[in-house]
Amino acid sequence: MGQKLKIAIIGCGGIANGKHFPSLSKLEQVEMTAFCDIVIERAEKAAKEYGTKDAKTYVDFKALLQDTSIDVVHVCTPNNAHMEITVAALESGKHVMCEKPMAKSTEEAKKMVEAAERTGKKLTIGYNNRFRPDSQHLHKLCERGDLGEIYYAKAHAIRRRAVPTWGVFLDEEKQGGGPLIDIGTHALDLTLWMMNNYKPKSVMGTVYHKLGKKENAANAWGPWDPEAFTVEDSAFGFITMENGATIVLESSWALNSLDVDEAKCSLSGTKSGADMKNGLRINGEDFGKLYTQEFELESGGVAFYDGKSESDPDVEARNWIESITNDTEPVVKPREALVVTQILEAIYESAKTGKAVYFNQ
Numbered sequence: 001m002g003q004k005l006k007i008a009i010i011g012c013g014g015i016a017n018g019k020h021f022p023s024l025s026k027l028e029q030v031e032m033t034a035f036c037d038i039v040i041e042r043a044e045k046a047a048k049e050y051g052t053k054d055a056k057t058y059v060d061f062k063a064l065l066q067d068t069s070i071d072v073v074h075v076c077t078p079n080n081a082h083m084e085i086t087v088a089a090l091e092s093g094k095h096v097m098c099e100k101p102m103a104k105s106t107e108e109a110k111k112m113v114e115a116a117e118r119t120g121k122k123l124t125i126g127y128n129n130r131f132r133p134d135s136q137h138l139h140k141l142c143e144r145g146d147l148g149e150i151y152y153a154k155a156h157a158i159r160r161r162a163v164p165t166w167g168v169f170l171d172e173e174k175q176g177g178g179p180l181i182d183i184g185t186h187a188l189d190l191t192l193w194m195m196n197n198y199k200p201k202s203v204m205g206t207v208y209h210k211l212g213k214k215e216n217a218a219n220a221w222g223p224w225d226p227e228a229f230t231v232e233d234s235a236f237g238f239i240t241m242e243n244g245a246t247i248v249l250e251s252s253w254a255l256n257s258l259d260v261d262e263a264k265c266s267l268s269g270t271k272s273g274a275d276m277k278n279g280l281r282i283n284g285e286d287f288g289k290l291y292t293q294e295f296e297l298e299s300g301g302v303a304f305y306d307g308k309s310e311s312d313p314d315v316e317a318r319n320w321i322e323s324i325t326n327d328t329e330p331v332v333k334p335r336e337a338l339v340v341t342q343i344l345e346a347i348y349e350s351a352k353t354g355k356a357v358y359f360n361q
Contacts, residue, residue, distance in 0.1 A: 005325070008072070008094075009073075009076060010089075024074075033056065074098075095324055101340065134279065135312075147269030153247045159255070161254050162220040163221070179233070179234060187249065187263055211234075211255070212231075219254070236250050280294070
């Protein structure tokens, strides 16, 4: 494609400014020509800082989608708007990068997948942790079979006291949940991707509202408002897969624990095991002796990473745009993200009913 791809961003808040705008601005093959936000001042500020000279601003995303010159849309809104905007953008002939999680519900996520397949446009979800050097290297090892059959895994998303107090993070209606759907989604995506296993059989879940009502709580971003804290402060899932594998998912924004890890996984296979807790480590047995292997990941040598000072969002953005210009599949496929949403929804449902949720029955 000779001309630059024209990109529109819908939602000009924290994730757009912290991730999408800086990463897209580094790519020579794109230009940001349209910005939309329900607060027009945010769109105008973004257009001034990152847009072309003639960049347009909108309050109504439907008006933006009528612009036939736009090739790609990035959806950076609260979770409750992901489905509607993504489906409309795909049907208007645009490729779509939607921020994680894919949607609030399985029903909404399915509509997004169906729209992408119906229109033939590309859709990906913003699971940028797949593009970290440790994630990329571990995935290559898993693909090669170094771990053997991975039959037990843990998905880690534990914060001790790091509750996001801005935006709509504490609003269950707009977000669909708390740490489980916010950061647990990253850990689960990584784990399923490493295992290459997207066939869940059953889910048991527990959800806790234990610390959210605490006044003047210690927190990385200052005390939260207990009255506004309508989502869980921690949630846990026990997932069994059709092939018998087990995944334990742990997530929290506030938990009395020193075992803190986020967007990481631990894997146990028939040949060896792996974890991301202290760098990337492989553990196993060789000639009757146990071993632990560590990796130096600063020198490149894995897919999408060649030693340059690129952050994982930068690599994510570059790979996404190249999937469009080269007409290849994006690394994060819609149906993979759909399974993540199905499992998260099942954890919430199981926590409400006290019963296991079974798939394909």
